Amino acid sequence: MSEDDKETQKSDIKENEKEESTEKESTEEKPKAKFTFKCTRCDACCAERGPIVITMWDLEMWARNGVVANFMPYFDIYQKPDGGIDLILKPLAPQPKEGEEEKSTKDPFGGVPIEELLDVKCPLYNKDDKKCLVYENRPLSCRTYPLEFDGKNFIVVDADCPGIGEEGMTKEDLKEMRETAKIMHYELTRMRIALPVLNQLISQKVMMDLMRQNMEAMSKMTDEDRAKLDEIFKKDREDQ
Ligand code: SF4
Ligand code: SF4
Numbered sequence: 001m002s003e004d005d006k007e008t009q010k011s012d013i014k015e016n017e018k019e020e021s022t023e024k025e026s027t028e029e030k031p032k033a034k035f036t037f038k039c040t041r042c043d044a045c046c047a048e049r050g051p052i053v054i055t056m057w058d059l060e061m062w063a064r065n066g067v068v069a070n071f072m073p074y075f076d077i078y079q080k081p082d083g084g085i086d087l088i089l090k091p092l093a094p095q096p097k098e099g100e101e102e103k104s105t106k107d108p109f110g111g112v113p114i115e116e117l118l119d120v121k122c123p124l125y126n127k128d129d130k131k132c133l134v135y136e137n138r139p140l141s142c143r144t145y146p147l148e149f150d151g152k153n154f155i156v157v158d159a160d161c162p163g164i165g166e167e168g169m170t171k172e173d174l175k176e177m178r179e180t181a182k183i184m185h186y187e188l189t190r191m192r193i194a195l196p197v198l199n200q201l202i203s204q205k206v207m208m209d210l211m212r213q214n215m216e217a218m219s220k221m222t223d224e225d226r227a228k229l230d231e232i233f234k235k236d237r238e239d240q
Contacts (some may be wrong), residue, residue, distance in 0.1 A: 055187035
């Protein structure tokens with residue numbers, strides 16, 4: 001689901017207590033619809049989820065349960081348009097159908113831009129068996145879906161989720177869902193503070209290692225090889 005879709009689907013669902021008191025105070029005001037939810041396990045969210053943002057809570061849980069390696073192939077860093085970065089589970093690019101040309105604007109290393117994967121299934125969803133392959137270890141974002149908390153309000157991020165409006169939600173269920181959404185917000189904030197620092201440290205370390213490897217390689221070169229390399233650089237400068 002795209003950010004734009006999410007924005008348009010934003011609907012505040014204030015605390016129940018507030019709704020109840022507002023309804024009591026004014027009979028003229030149209031009462032707000034009460035939020036009820038029961039997951040129907042339709043898996044629609046898994047089948048077209050797009051990138052899933054990862055929190056510190058997820059990393060800590062996976063480390064505790066010894067399953068980080070299962071998620072490694074799908075990790076990616078998403079550079080957001082606002083300059084921030086998120087750790088995400090990146091969907092796999094769908095294979096073009098038979099006879100169809102590949103439309104994607106892949107980069108030279110085979111990466112497909114995130115913007116092209118917003119409605120693509122979660123890489124951990126088995127479409128044939130209609131099953132989450134990591135259900136016990138699913139990320140926090142999947143546990144709170146489709147409810148999120150932005151630090152002030154609760155937000156429904158997918159108004160089309162068939163579970164919304166389903167009867168059977170107890171006060172305790174609602175409280176638990178809100179608590180999970182709040183934890184998600186807190187853990188995502190922690191991640192967004194830590195990630196740029198870690199990213200910088202790791203990039204610096206990688207650069208230093210590359211430079212060290214280059215210097216080692218240069219020191220092992222013969223005079224003849226070094227002369228050839230100088231020649232290549234000289235020609236390159238002349239061509240520019
Ligand atoms: S959260 Fe909504 S879309 Fe996802 S499985 Fe449950 S009912 Fe379906
Ligand atoms: S991790 Fe599991 S629950 Fe979450 S979107 Fe993927 S398949 Fe669905």
